[in-house]
Amino acid sequence: xxxxxxxxxxxxxxxxxxxxxxxxxxxxxxxxxxxxxxxxxxxxxxxxxxxxxxxxxxxxxxxxxxxxxxxxxxxxxxxxxxxxxxxxxxxxxxxxxxxxxxxxxxxxxxxxxxxxxxxxxxxxxxxxxxxxxxxxxxxxxxxxxxxxxxxxxxxxxxxxxxxxxxxxxxxxxxxxxxxxxxxxxxxxxxxxxxxxxxxxxxxxxxxxxxxxxxxxxxxxxxxxxxxxxxxxxxxxxxxxxxxxxxxxxxxxxxxxxxxxxxxxxxxxxxxxxxxxxxxxxxxxxxxxxxxxxxxxxxxxxxxxxxxxxxxxxxxxxxxxxxxxxxxxxxxxxxxxxxxxxxxxxxxxxxxxxxxxxxxxxxxxxxxxxxxxxxxxxxxxxxxx
Amino acid sequence: xxxxxxxxxxxxxxxxxxxxxxxxxxxxxxxxxxxxxxxxxxxxxxxxxxxxxxxxxxxxxxxxxxxxxxxxxxxxxxxxxxxxxxxxxxxxxxxxxxxxxxxxxxxxxxxxxxxxxxxxxxxxxxxxxxxxxxxxxxxxxxxxxxxxxxxxxxxxxxxxxxxxxxxxxxxxxxxxxxxxxxxxxxxxxxxxxxxxxxxxxxxxxxxxxxxxxxxxxxxxxxxxxxxxxxxxxxxxxxxxxxxxxxxxxxxxxxxxxxxxxxxxxxxxxxxxxxxxxxxxxxxxxxxxxxxxxxxxxxxxxxxxxxxxxxxxxxxxxxxxxxxxxxxxxxxxxxxxxxxxxxxxxxxxxxxxxxxxxxxx
Numbered sequence: 001x002x003x004x005x006x007x008x009x010x011x012x013x014x015x016x017x018x019x020x021x022x023x024x025x026x027x028x029x030x031x032x033x034x035x036x037x038x039x040x041x042x043x044x045x046x047x048x049x050x051x052x053x054x055x056x057x058x059x060x061x062x063x064x065x066x067x068x069x070x071x072x073x074x075x076x077x078x079x080x081x082x083x084x085x086x087x088x089x090x091x092x093x094x095x096x097x098x099x100x101x102x103x104x105x106x107x108x109x110x111x112x113x114x115x116x117x118x119x120x121x122x123x124x125x126x127x128x129x130x131x132x133x134x135x136x137x138x139x140x141x142x143x144x145x146x147x148x149x150x151x152x153x154x155x156x157x158x159x160x161x162x163x164x165x166x167x168x169x170x171x172x173x174x175x176x177x178x179x180x181x182x183x184x185x186x187x188x189x190x191x192x193x194x195x196x197x198x199x200x201x202x203x204x205x206x207x208x209x210x211x212x213x214x215x216x217x218x219x220x221x222x223x224x225x226x227x228x229x230x231x232x233x234x235x236x237x238x239x240x241x242x243x244x245x246x247x248x249x250x251x252x253x254x255x256x257x258x259x260x261x262x263x264x265x266x267x268x269x270x271x272x273x274x275x276x277x278x279x280x281x282x283x284x285x286x287x288x289x290x291x292x293x294x295x296x297x298x299x300x301x302x303x304x305x306x307x308x309x310x311x312x313x314x315x316x317x318x319x320x321x322x323x324x325x326x327x328x329x330x331x332x333x334x335x336x337x338x339x340x341x342x343x344x345x346x347x348x349x350x351x352x353x354x355x356x357x358x359x360x361x362x363x364x365x366x367x368x369x370x371x372x373x374x375x376x377x378x379x380x381x382x383x384x
Numbered sequence: 385x386x387x388x389x390x391x392x393x394x395x396x397x398x399x400x401x402x403x404x405x406x407x408x409x410x411x412x413x414x415x416x417x418x419x420x421x422x423x424x425x426x427x428x429x430x431x432x433x434x435x436x437x438x439x440x441x442x443x444x445x446x447x448x449x450x451x452x453x454x455x456x457x458x459x460x461x462x463x464x465x466x467x468x469x470x471x472x473x474x475x476x477x478x479x480x481x482x483x484x485x486x487x488x489x490x491x492x493x494x495x496x497x498x499x500x501x502x503x504x505x506x507x508x509x510x511x512x513x514x515x516x517x518x519x520x521x522x523x524x525x526x527x528x529x530x531x532x533x534x535x536x537x538x539x540x541x542x543x544x545x546x547x548x549x550x551x552x553x554x555x556x557x558x559x560x561x562x563x564x565x566x567x568x569x570x571x572x573x574x575x576x577x578x579x580x581x582x583x584x585x586x587x588x589x590x591x592x593x594x595x596x597x598x599x600x601x602x603x604x605x606x607x608x609x610x611x612x613x614x615x616x617x618x619x620x621x622x623x624x625x626x627x628x629x630x631x632x633x634x635x636x637x638x639x640x641x642x643x644x645x646x647x648x649x650x651x652x653x654x655x656x657x658x659x660x661x662x663x664x665x666x667x668x669x670x671x672x673x674x675x676x677x678x679x680x681x682x683x684x685x686x687x688x689x690x691x692x693x694x695x696x697x698x699x700x701x702x703x704x705x706x707x708x709x710x711x712x713x714x715x716x717x718x719x720x721x722x723x724x725x726x727x728x729x730x731x732x733x734x735x736x737x738x739x740x741x742x743x744x
Contacts, residue, residue, distance in 0.1 A: 001595060001598065001629070001632050001633060001636060002633055003636075004633065004636075004637050004640075006637070006640045006641050006644045008644060008648060014731045017729060021726075081729075085725040086725075260725070263724065264723050264724045264725055267716060267723075267724040268723070268724075270716075271716060271717060271720055274717065276710075276713050276714075276717065279712070279713035279716050279717065280709040280710060280712075280713045281709075282713075282716075283656075283660055283708075283709045283712035283713055283716075284660055284661075284663075284664070284709065286657065286660075286712060286724070286728065287656075287657040287658070287660035287661040287712075288661060288664075289728070290638075290654070290657040290658075290661070290728065291634045291637070291638050291657065291658070291661045292634070294634075294637040294638060294640075294641050295633060295634065295637050298637055314633065317626070317629065317630055317633060320626065320630070321630050321634070374622060374623055374626045375619070375622065377625075377626045377629060377630075378616070378622035378623075378625045378626050378629075379622075381602055381625055381626070381629045382602065382605065382606060382616045382625065384602075
């Protein structure tokens with residue numbers, strides 16, 4: 001069975017947690033933001049992103065020469081937990097911080113790093129992730145958006161879909177075919193390009209979320225020119241580069257804590273009611289959360305120690321288990337306290353309930369459906 | 385962590401693998417046990433791990449000991465290893481003399497014996513392995529309060545009983561019997577530390593059994609063929625495999641975090657969370673492993689039941705889930721100002737178990 005390391009936070013790390021928490025509580029008291037469930041996807045607020053950019057809290061693990069702080073993965077883990085636990089609006093810079101930065105540090109050119117990373121760190125430059133297409137959801141190897149070589153760059157044609165916050169992003173890391181589909185080697189011939197979303201030939205069309213809110217989009221490419229210096233890594237290596245990103249994407253605290261603000265509010269209510277029986281039931285949820293955190297932090301520690309290749313299966317497992325947990329919180333809450341969920345409710349718990357119920361279906365779909373993850377884990381277990 | 389850990393764990397695992405097979409585990413059903421395995425452990429000083437050398441111990445720390453307990457669970461070894469080592473650990477913790485023979489324990493305050501003028505009276509049930517043990521380490525109540533006492537079982541009236549897995553769970557009656565050793569009056573914190581330890585030992589052997597059930601089941605899905613292919617190729621079976629893997633990884637990680645927390649903080653919440661979470665783990669592991677094994681897994685001939693029956697028994701024994709859900713509820717009520725997040729992530733004051741001797 002997979003062995004995951006345990007992590008005991010150092011005194012400096014505990015101090016850092018308290019520092020972040022004190023800052024966020026102060027900003028909350030100042031009215032800078034309203035806590036939300038699922039704030040890493042739906043809480044987009046460029047002003048807030050710039051504010052925490054000033055604190056040095058974006059790209060915190062990156063080299064100092066690009067504006068980072070060279071802190072550990074565990075420090076970043078703590079920071080992310082504090083943002084999510086309080087429901088802070090971190091969506092605008094989320095993907096740039098979580099995925100694009102690490103991708104460029106691993107595969108990008110020096111020019112790309114020097115150009116993009118300092119802007120990301122300042123909370124001024126946002127990235128979308130262009131993977132899914134109308135006919136390529138779970139079966140990502142079938143993407144058909146194509147790039148053709150021309151003098152000085154590439155001409156892109158095709159369409160991406162479900163791109164979170166593309167309407168707010170400046171760029172999108174886009175997975176495209178740079179050579180025709182080969183049925184014998186379907187993962188070959190794909191590449192990652194950084195596409196400027198302001199470029200000629202790009203059309204961003206909103207897809208309304210079931211609440212009517214605007215989070216994700218369709219992005220159309222019509223003869224969009226992408227210069228050679230915006231190719232990430234090697235042409236044809238896009239699939240392998242994308243896979244390396246997945247471990248980072250899959251197992252973070254955002255796969256456990258999307259509905260934490262609701263759980264916190266539930267406990268407050270039960271305490272206020274002096275409801276011992278309710279708290280005993282809720283202690284089971286707290287125990288589940290603790291046990292998932294162990295796994296997620298264990299994977300973060302493995303990523304830190306660089307054993308990235310062995311980590312993809314436990315990372316997939318963390319996502320499958322964690323998202324199911326986040327999904328369960330509103331269902332448990334409504335059995336322990338009376339709620340009347342609506343998005344514009346006066347009572348905090350009613351609002352958080354509404355956000356949790358309505359966003360919950362997406363948790364086990366985005367970033368790899370549970371069914372795909374189950375397949376990955378089962379094959380990994382049988383192969384051991 | 386002790387440097388010895390990997391070495392001890394390897395040695396013990398080899399011993400158990402070579403010496404404990406299905407037939408030997410079955411002998412508990414006839415009221416027998418495995419003294420030859422016990423003697424091997426004793427000769428190799430495995431029964432004295434985590435006892436200080438001054439008290440005749442073999443060195444090693446609590447993490448080493450709990451990992452050995454985990455292995456005895458993984459092989460369903462029919463020896464009172466958990467019982468003897470926990471009894472001795474409790475004796476050392478309360479500054480009493482450690483015993484050099486089979487011992488068992490009783491930490492249920494509702495069943496505490498009555499202690500008057502150094503004599504013990506009363507009856508307690510579900511005491512593991514009492515009929516085979518020489519000594520009992522138990523809670524006893526005097527007019528001053530609750531103590532830990534050690535008493536010779538020779539003169540006790542023992543009525544044999546068993547749990548669902550046919551392991552000895554006996555009723556032990558004393559009538560004004562002399563005790564050998566008594567601790568100072570225990571505070572509620574002392575008692576909670578003891579219950580934390582008891583729970584950690586239980587979690588250790590449960591983790592071993594869970595790990596084994598997962599191994600057996602994955603292996604079975606590779607060997608068993610239906611419709612012309614091994615059953616792990618079917619997606620609905622894969623879903624079972626993932627559930628088992630998930631709960632097993634959660635159990636192993638929870639166990640490792642509990643041992644870490646025990647070494648760092650004698651008062652910790654990790655043990656409570658883990659014990660509460662294990663309730664769901666056991667339910668899922670037992671149901672799913674039997675479903676995957678189908679009919680063959682329900683036979684006495686197959687070894688699966690040796691582990692599922694133990695889990696179904698162990699989860700109800702000693703300090704169980706109700707104690708810990710009540711404990712967490714109480715803590716939440718007492719921390720009325722703080723958010724759940726602050727409670728979950730609070731910095732703990734280091735007081736290691738080893739550093740706590742209850743000598744008044």
